[in-house]
Amino acid sequence: MNVHPFDAAVKLTPLDLPGSYAGASSPAYWNMVGPFGGTSAATAMQSVMQHPERLGEPIALTVNYASALGPGPFTVQATPVRTNRSTQHWTVSLSQLDTSGAQGVVMTATAVTAVRRQTWSVNDTPMPTVAPPDGSARFTFPGGVEWIKRYEIRPLAGLIPNIWDGSGTGSLSRLWVRDDPPRSLDFASLAALSDVFFPRVWLRRATHVPVGTVSMTVHFHADSRQLTQSGEGFLFGQAQAQTFCNGFFDQTAQLWSESGTLLVTTNQIVYYKE
């Protein structure tokens, strides 16, 4: 059986120290100057998921993109710094040998896992009423970066501009998305999918400026049972910026299962030039 490219991308091999792992940048998810940031976020999540001392399931993940991850091997250190009765707090660090031969931090992260209990619940953010996935064409990007080919993206609104003429008016995008080939949803892939939206500033300005995500926070609202129910189905996602100010804009986004369960709310802050 072939290994799914996502599983290959986030594969971590335990090293001698507890919570220490070896990984490698994935050419299959290559972006312009490094791997897709979503796979780095997923790697941080994965280091927590496969830690033998983990308690419960992810509630929150924040990843900070400290430096460009290069090709080749890296190490991950996941540490449970506080374990309570039903919650656990994690710090995570990704390091890679830099050109001077020193280990440099390329990502820091924190995560919270918890044992969920069934309580009163209500979702105040229902999925918008939209056409089903087969009602819109797949996004293709000839000559584009590799990682986009690893996702079947079917945009509904707020497509990436065809003409970069500065005519943008809004920043809302809506789309269907799933792994290609399809893969059962888990917390690592959900972390990656949280970063699947193209930069809001490109849409808002219809101008192609250099960008880079600085920090992303993911809040998980579903448990593994609900992710299993989502299976290999599409997710519906929407993303929007609240503000663009002197070099940094934010993105607020939601991901629902195909049947309308709100799985994730996520926010990021992104550098842009000019």
Added chain:
Amino acid sequence: MNVHPFDAAVKLTPLDLPGSYAGASSPAYWNMVGPFGGTSAATAMQSVMQHPERLGEPIALTVNYASALGPGPFTVQATPVRTNRSTQHWTVSLSQLDTSGAQGVVMTATAVTAVRRQTWSVNDTPMPTVAPPDGSARFTFPGGVEWIKRYEIRPLAGLIPNIWDGSGTGSLSRLWVRDDPPRSLDFASLAALSDVFFPRVWLRRATHVPVGTVSMTVHFHADSRQLTQSGEGFLFGQAQAQTFCNGFFDQTAQLWSESGTLLVTTNQIVYYKE
């Protein structure tokens, strides 16, 4: 000249190790079983602000409330783990002696600071049109917790329920707020103000259940010059939950200066019981 209670609350004294500081829980900002979480977030921010190697101004802060902070002294360690040309990545940890005599981690945090440059900017989240601060009465909470007295809060919508009868229908609150006595806005106080909203689940359910913030992320959209302009004026804030699911709800909030500059967008995930 008297020291403002907020400055006393976030006062950090450098220790021997670089980035290591001594602080103490503030009785003036006491909540039910520990100090107001906003002051803890502000302490994490402050440890970065007064670090001699800091580059630029805050862009992002995530704080994770690992354990209840008790009365008395604590230590803070702020470490610049990666310094780039115009951005800098920080990890922060708050520790306190626990009852067994061991140092326990009570908070982890990450922060990003950056040198901002003037660029194309647009705010897509204008402040709602609302009555001015003097148009609404100050919120008072007789016999309430101490920290609320440190803020002049003038609610406009989504007030804390008077009757806990399970009749809640929405989670949106709007309010004017400033330090009491008034104090010039800075990044530490802005971090604290990001946590000023009462728990959304109380409003949504009109039911008083135990709660505790697990993780809060603050994205800063203004520079120190804009904070100075805001001065001792009121901020306008609004907060809303997107979903409540099996023990955890989220809160998404914004803070504007009195004149309508969007200063902060912030999200948190909060534990609730039942």
